[in-house]
Amino acid sequence: DAGVIQSPRHEVTEMGQEVTLRCKPISGHDYLFWYRQTMMRGLELLIYFNNNVPIDDSGMPEDRFSAKMPNASFSTLKIQPSEPRDSAVYFCASSRGGTAVGEQYFGPGTRLTVT
Amino acid sequence: QKEVEQDPGPLSVPEGAIVSLNCTYSNSAFQYFMWYRQYSRKGPELLMYTYSSGNKEDGRFTAQVDKSSKYISLFIRDSQPSDSATYLCAMSDSGGSNYKLTFGKGTLLTVNP
Numbered sequence: 716d717a718g719v720i721q722s723p724r725h726e727v728t729e730m731g732q733e734v735t736l737r738c739k740p741i742s743g744h745d746y747l748f749w750y751r752q753t754m755m756r757g758l759e760l761l762i763y764f765n766n767n768v769p770i771d772d773s774g775m776p777e778d779r780f781s782a783k784m785p786n787a788s789f790s791t792l793k794i795q796p797s798e799p800r801d802s803a804v805y806f807c808a809s810s811r812g813g814t815a816v817g818e819q820y821f822g823p824g825t826r827l828t829v830t
Numbered sequence: 831q832k833e834v835e836q837d838p839g840p841l842s843v844p845e846g847a848i849v850s851l852n853c854t855y856s857n858s859a860f861q862y863f864m865w866y867r868q869y870s871r872k873g874p875e876l877l878m879y880t881y882s883s884g885n886k887e888d889g890r891f892t893a894q895v896d897k898s899s900k901y902i903s904l905f906i907r908d909s910q911p912s913d914s915a916t917y918l919c920a921m922s923d924s925g926g927s928n929y930k931l932t933f934g935k936g937t938l939l940t941v942n943p
Binding site for chain 1: 862863864871872873874875876879918920922929930931932933934935936
């Protein structure tokens with residue numbers, strides 16, 4: 716199993732630019748999660764999907780952030796326009812759900828720097 | 831008060847020491863308790879997973895949950911340099927329709943050879 720795949724691994728962009736982060740979950744996992752990690756705030760859940768449907772987006776910081784999951788094997792997190800305070804490591808994770816509610820498998824992350 | 835509190839450390843111990851990592855929480859609805867390990871510049875990986883109160887042992891690792899005190903612990907016996915990482919506690923209140931995990935900020939552990 717290839718695990719959760721994220722791209723790009725690193726992204727450096729200028730303030731105001733659009734940023735798109737991509738994620739391929741583990742095959743057979745029906746839950747997908749987007750997290751953001753910073754030193755100040757730790758690991759925060761932004762949004763999660765079940766069977767490609769967004770279930771809870773209460774962690775999305777503001778309207779500049781949007782996430783989609785067009786099919787079971789692909790999801791995107793978009794920031795438009797980006798701001799320096801969006802600099803963080805963004806993780807995608809997937810899970811089978813059910814009794815495995817806590818067994819989330821994380822990708823390697825995308826390190827975003829907005830200048 | 832934050833939902834989950836975790837001492838960020840850093841914690842530095844000699845090889846072979848017993849390590850104790852802890853988290854406290856405020857939400858009495860939490861029923862699932864996890865410990866994740868995160869190596870530098872990597873994603874977190876699940877280390878231990880327990881439901882409700884009690885102990886769970888896996889090799890050198892023991893997880894304890896005390897729901898009455900809202901306190902969870904992870905013990906590492908015979909610590910190794912390869913255990914050097916950040917340890918994050920995580921909790922969830924239901925396996926029903928809510929799959930949100932609430933994480934502590936993590937404790938940075940260094941095991942010195």
